[in-house]
Amino acid sequence: MLGGVMTDLNLINKMAFEDLYFKLSLKVDPIIDDTTLRDGVQMPGLAIMPEDAAEIARLLAEVGVERIELHHYQKPDKEAVKLIQKMGLEVRLAGWCRAVKEDIDDAIDCGFEEVGISHPVSYIHFRAKWPNKSPEELLNRVVEVVEYAAKDHGLRVFVHGEDSTRADWEFEKRFINAVAEAGAECYRICDTVGVGLSDPNAQLPNGIPRKIRAIKYETKIRDVEIHAHDDFGNAVENTIAAVRAADGVWNRVYLSTTFLGIGERAGNAETEKVIMNLYMHYGVKKFEGKIQKLTALAxxxxxxxxYVIPPNKxxxxxxxxxxxSGIHTHGVLNDPKTYEPYPPELVGNVRRLTIGKHSGKAIIRHKIIEITGKEPDDWxxxxxVEEVKKLYxxxxxxxxxxxxxxxxLREVGLL
Incomplete structure (x- = not known):
């Protein structure tokens, strides 16, 4: 004990990890509803073969995803759906549909037991897509399709409120209640152009916490979901904000995400980031023992x-x-915790120590020993070090x- 400060290294190590993480808890069950194989592959320039889609689905299930959303219109999509269904994964599979009965029929033909029915809820979309139809006419059409799926065919139904964060709340509230009465079990808040705000003081329509609570207290829908786009770089924050707002209010909250954040325009909330935040910061234990496969899945x-993964992802x-850099490599060589939030092995990644313009003696010495197995003399x-500096x-x-x-090393005579 020095000056009243305990110097037990075991305690210091414990404080640096366990006492930093797993401190918060939740009274709501956050459910990852991954849409990599639907929204994700809509990213320009991406395409995927059925066999690869099935393998991705397998790993999604293994990292803790509980629901996977799929396309099912084109022949390769249908083949992928069949392959995934044959695997018997411990994960729910949902077909993405427009608000038309033909899409529901196609989903049924593909063997889906649940669907997500997507339809805009903002007047911006109404005016652009259906200038000659009233909001009530459009609402009635959605209700009819929801009833067709839920009541006539016994499907579990999610309804996706496209452009929810720019919708008139009074209309959206009637929309949610109408689809709930028609048989929908969950309403998805779609932050379609990424204008949602995580600030609890932000008002409707784009205040995410306020909307999460308003849906609970002013509608009859059983469950709620957030689908955040990243146009302002806030998709993960808005997704976690939805979890915080749902805590103690909802029994569960669905989180619609894509791996690596791939998707339309700037993409979506990254599945891997949401999982890590839930596990490390909020102590969601159902991801324990699963996150080691995150890097392999990426x-x-x-x-x-x-898709080329940004190296600094x-x-x-x-x-x-x-x-x-010299300062960082010196710290990491002495104790990786100096510049790493957790061991890379935790997520299936690896530590890389490289030589570059800003490298110092510590990393160069380390690399020499690593390659030659010998401690170099000072000369x-x-x-x-001088030869490396010359290059740069x-x-x-x-x-x-x-x-x-x-x-x-050969030129210097070390090899």
């Missing part, structure tokens, strides 16, 4: 769709645990590849 999606990017170490003084930008670093 790499599978990248390979299957040709949080959690699953190649540089998420990469260190190059050899400084000679290697001559305009090099990229980090050194290992073979390039080995060549320097």
């Amino acid at each position: 790499q599978l999606i990248s390979k299957a769709t040709s 949080a959690i699953v990017g190649a540089y998420a645990f990469a260190h190059e 050899a170490l400084m000679k290697v 003084e001559n305009g090099r930008k990229a980090s050194l590849r290992e073979e390039e670093f080995r060549e320097i």
